[in-house]
Amino acid sequence: MAQVLDLNSIRSVLVRLEDTIIFSLIERAQFSRNARTYEPGAFATELLGWQGSWLEWILLGTEQFQSKARRYQSPDEYPFSKESDLPEPVLPPLEYEPVLHEPAITNVNDKIMAFYTHDIVPSITKSGDDLNYGSTATRDVETLQAVSRRVHYGMFVSESKYRADTETFNKAIKAKDVKTLESLITKPEVEAALLKRLERKARHYGQDESQGGSLHDMKVDPEVVVRMYRDHVIPLTKQVEVEYLLKRL
């Protein structure tokens, strides 16, 4: 089996991404809410009629450039912008061993964008507008991209589990039995351990070490990080995993 489908190696990627996501949230939380950056058309004058939000404009520019650096050739990277708006890579494609079944893409970035802007940003920032729109959007892009990678990595989880017990999965897939597929890929004790670990990490990284590690004044509320995973990241990953399996045959 390809190394990328080894469950231990998948796990280490996902665990590592937890750190990246917490770091990014901490970085974002330095700035005010800056609600204007999320409003469609709020910068139409400056951006020559652009009807999306400031964040979407920054995302598009970032993704257009990263697309040239072949980011979206990687099977675990999916853009927030329309694929048709992105240029071709300038580098020759990396020779990825094809591990996912085609068509694999189940892009749920619109849902990630929705919960992030509506639920998470208001929960980790102080209200108001500090005019740091560029810095804000840069941090938002980093967080969104890390969360997106985390969620879409579910396809590797599915493929790995599918290969380990093809027969059982095939039966459920043919019957379009979503409930059984969900139970085949869900391990409640793993999820519980994940949320505990996440809480510990957020508390750890969020401490103000400048003061010798005092516990008040966390840079980001650990509860919000846990809630983000419990209510959004884990359910969305599961959705990606199941949709991938339903298209597997």
Next chain:
Amino acid sequence: MAQVLDLNSIRSVLVRLEDTIIFSLIERAQFSRNARTYEPGAFATELLGWQGSWLEWILLGTEQFQSKARRYQSPDEYPFSKESDLPEPVLPPLEYEPVLHEPAITNVNDKIMAFYTHDIVPSITKSGDDLNYGSTATRDVETLQAVSRRVHYGMFVSESKYRADTETFNKAIKAKDVKTLESLITKPEVEAALLKRLERKARHYGQDESQGGSLHDMKVDPEVVVRMYRDHVIPLTKQVEVEYLLKRL
């Protein structure tokens, strides 16, 4: 005095940047050395004759885009690329209260690039090439930009100290007395405390919390972070501070 020149507020920016810099180094250390991304002309074929390095190409693209989002209107942000290669902002300029004396710019980014690529990257990465050139450069850009902001922030330190004791500084500036200027802006006990704090932070953030916080397997060697500040960041900041003062009158 403008709030940005309050020494406490300057200090909190610098202390906060320590976290950002350590986070960025940890993120970079996930990937291999990828020496090819630092070699001038190594991607000339793919990048249509580009004679700089892959990292410089990514920097230019990133900075061109961020320049549109008015990053370089901010008095604490300086580009690595040539200013003449950067487009005008699309947003109207933020009304920064002018706090630095003009001409303020002492851009030492070439020196930051040199110590980062020659000393720091080889010290925090495992040797070899994992072909993740896009990810590598993205992390490099984040680290370089954070370090650059840290170093150039020295101009605010200088201006703040200058305003607090104009007469003493004027005398040294007129005499081009670099030694005295250095001693006026240097506080050995503050530097010693900084290096201690940095070591503690790097150790704290670099622990693998997934394992419950074991001390082996640090994600980045705290000694390298301390060395980077002691041998590079602090001396370069001092150079920026002194050069700023020499142009102050």
